[in-house]
Amino acid sequence: MxxxxxxxxxxxxxxxxxxxxxxxxxxxxxxxxxxxxxxxxxxxxxxxxxxxxxxxxxxxxxxxxxxxxxxxDGCECADEVSAGLKILKQTDDYAVVYKPEGLHSAKIAGGIEPSAEGCFPKLFSGREPVLINRLDQLTSGMLLVAFGHDQVNIFKDIEEKGQVDKFYLAKVHGVPESEFIIKNRLDTDDRAMTKVLEEDAEHLRWSRVKLIEKLDGDMSLVEVEISKGARHQIRVHLAHAGFPIAGDPVYGKVDDAQDRMYLHHNRITFPGFEAECDSGWK
The missing domain is CATH 3.10.290.10 (RNA-binding S4 domain)
Incomplete structure (x- = not known):
């Protein structure tokens, strides 16, 4: 029909x-x-x-x-959407695609809004691209793509062993100590807002924070390293620690006058693979 x-x-x-x-x-x-x-x-x-x-x-x-x-019908990839995407690295098994802020990572069933995943057939013609990681719509940076479900399973196994390191840059309010770890377990049952719990999560769900640079206006640039991410993990962890991300409409400061949410996935490493992507606003 x-x-x-x-x-x-x-x-x-x-x-x-x-x-x-x-x-x-x-x-x-x-x-x-x-x-x-x-x-x-x-x-x-x-x-x-x-x-x-x-x-x-x-x-x-x-x-x-x-x-x-x-x-x-078709779920086409508009030229203006594909123009904002960029293949940063491609091997026989994996690729990394840059996604700008404001664009969905994954296709939403029944939705009509554009997504990076909707452009994969155009970007990787003749291959079987499978999206591995998702970024929030407001987060920019790297999407990891596997070529075939066998490679997805290999990556998931590596990830479970703690051999994947994902690095994000964030502009935050406040100036933290040089380095600290946020260990709180998260409750992601409510899709609108992730909640921070008192008990510790498994170590693969920790957020490791390092101060990169002090900025004007009582703000700073930090790097956050995670192994396995939960929904909104970095955003809610930083806010819980007292350093909300600039421009975060959910966990950030009230009336935070920013032109975007300043969170960017800039680097990923796992055995045999590494990729990096500059934020453009560092």
Whole structure:
């Protein structure tokens, strides 16, 4: 079924148990890894219909309602999106792609917003590119790509052994000591905001912070090293330690007048591979 260049990808019929449930909550079954805000955007973009009509996120479902989910036909990579991406390094097994701030790393099921991953077929024609790491939309820097799922599994095994080091640069408010480690475990159940817990995480989830330079206005440039990242790990760890990232709209200072969020993934190393990417604002 096609509908204005949209293709039907899933369908369900509401049962008695779904009576009165909001549409934006009902479609969680279609998008288990997508937060409430994005699910609402998917509905508002016309990618969900109820009984062949567009609906609002707050629509209360009723028994027998036919809910259909669509995606865009083709999911093309616009020239203006691919122009902002750059292949920094490429081997037989892996590649690193620069992603600017403001662009999604991964394709979002049912979404229509552009992503770096959506351009991989264009960047790596004839190969099987698989996105390994994700960056927040507001974070710039390096995306690691594997060529084939075998290479993904090899990387994951190396990562579990603690042999992967990922380095980020961040402009933060305040001036920390020269070096310190943030060990707190994180609660990522709420997709909108990660919470810091009192107990320590396993060592692969620690954030190691090093002062690089003191900046004007009681700010500083720091390097943060992680092995395995959790969602918003660096952002929430730094804020918890009293050094929120400049321009962070979720964990940062209130009324922080910045032109962007200053977090950049600038280096990665693991056995047989290393890549680096300048921030442009250091």
């Amino acid at each position: 096609e509908n204005n260049k949209l293709i039907e990808i899933d369908m369900a019929v509401a049962t008695d148990a779904d009576e009165g449930l909001r549409l934006d909550k009902y479609i969680l079954a279609f998008f288990p890894d997508v937060g409430l805000r994005q699910r609402r955007r998917i509905i508002e973009n016309g990618l969900v219909t109820v009984n062949e009509r567009k609906a609002k996120p707050g629509l209360k479902l009723f028994t027998g309602a036919r809910v259909v989910v669509f995606e865009q």
